[in-house]
Amino acid sequence: MTTLDFPSFYAEAKDIVFRAVLLATRRPDHAEDAVADAFLRACERWETLAGHPNPTAWVIRTAMNRFISGWRIWRREQAEMPEIVSLVPDEARSLDPFLLRQLWRLPDRQRQVVALRVLADLDTRSTAAALGIAEGTVGVHLMRGLETLRRALAGTDYEEVAR
C-alpha cells in the first residue's frame, strides 16, 4: 500500500509505465495516449487508488486495457500516417540499440510479457491480469522471450556488455 500523494506517484511511475506500455504496444503515439489516459483516471481516483497494493500495476493495466479495447482518435488528416510498428523510436539514443531492436521484434505476447515483467517489474499475477491471460502463460511467454533474446545476443559481446 502506498502513502504517496499523486504528484509524487506520477513522478516516480510515469517513465516506468510509459516504457512498459510502449514496448508492449510498439506504437509511441498510442502508448502516450493510453498512458496519459490511465494517469488521468488514476488522478481522478487517487483517494481510493492510494490504498491499492500496487497502483503502478493498476495504471499499466488501465493503459493496456485502453489500448487493447481500441480507444483511439483518428483524424482524417492523419489517415496517411507512416507505418511505425516496424520502426524503433529513438533507437540511436539507446545505450543498447541492438538489444532494443531484438526486443522490438519479439512476438506480441512475448514482448508484452517482457515489458510488464521486466520493465515494470510486475509480478506474474499482475502481468496476467493486465494482459488478460493465464498466469501460467505469463511464465511460458517470458521464458520464450528471454530465450529469443539470448539467441539473438549469442553472437554479440553479451557477457561483456552485461557487466
Place this chain on the structure above:
Amino acid sequence: MTTEHDDQELFERIRRATDHFSFERPAPSALGLRRGARVGRFGSLVAAAAFGAAVTLVALAVLRPQGPPTGSQSPSPNPSRGPVSTPGLESPAPRGTEVPLDAAQRTCLSPRPDSIPDEWLASGETFADINAHLAGLPLAQEEQRSHAGLFVFADERFLILCEMGRRTDGQGDVSIIGALRETSGTPIGYSGGTNLPASIDDAGNTYLADLLMYGPAAANVTRVEVLLEDGSAVEASLGGGVWVGWWNRSISAVGVRATLDDGTTFLLDATMKATVLSPEGTGAPARSEAPAAN
C-alpha cells in the same frame, strides 16, 4: 541452462536498452491532462457565439438547486428533482445545413491501414478485412448540431464515433474514434471519453472544447444523461446499444444516469475532468479547470 543470475543480468540489460524512453507530458494535477492525442477543431463562428450562451447557462445553473450524484452504481427510484437535462449547449443544425450522411460515410469509414491495432484482428484476418468490415458499418445514431454532426456507426463488433464540422464538410475538421464494441453487465457502461481542446483559427477566432463520453447501453435503457458538476445534465444520444454524450462547455462530468423502461434510474460512476487547453500553435497560455489532485 540459465540461472536466476543470468536472468537478472539480462533484465538489467533490457532496462538499460529502454532507459532513454521518458514520458514528458505534464501531470494531470498540474495542467489537466488531455485525453486522446490528436483531436479535431470543431470551431466555427457559431461556437464562438455559443461561448456567450455557455456563460449564461452556467450562471443559471449556479442559481439552481443541485444534487449531483455520488457516483454509486445502485439502481434508485426515479427522482422527482434533479439536474435539468439539456441536449447540449449547441442548437440543432438549421434545416438543410446538416452534414450529409454520405459525406460522413466517406470520411468516417475510409480505410486506415496504419491505424488499426493488431489486437483488432481475429485469427486469419488481415487489415484489409478489417477495413472492408468498417466500410460497411451501419449507421446507429445521427445527431446534427449547429457546429457539427455526430455519427455513430456500429455493429456487434466495432464502433466508430465520428464528429464532423458542418462548415467544412469534414475537411480538416473531423475527429473519429474507432473502438471494439464493449458490453456491460449493468444497464450502461463507460467505454471512454475525451476532451477535444480549444483551438484558434487563422482569423483569431477561438473555439471552445467539445467533450465526449460514450459506452454500451442495454436494450431496456430509454434515456441516458451525462451529469455535469454544475448540476446540469446533457442528454446523450442513444441507439444501436450505444450512448454518446457530447457537450460544448468545459465542465466536468460527475456521473451518467440511465433511465430504464420500468421507470427506475441507474447511476454510473463515470467521471471525466474538463480541461481547457491552449489553442494549438498560438502560444496562448493554457488554462485548466481540473481541480488539483490530492
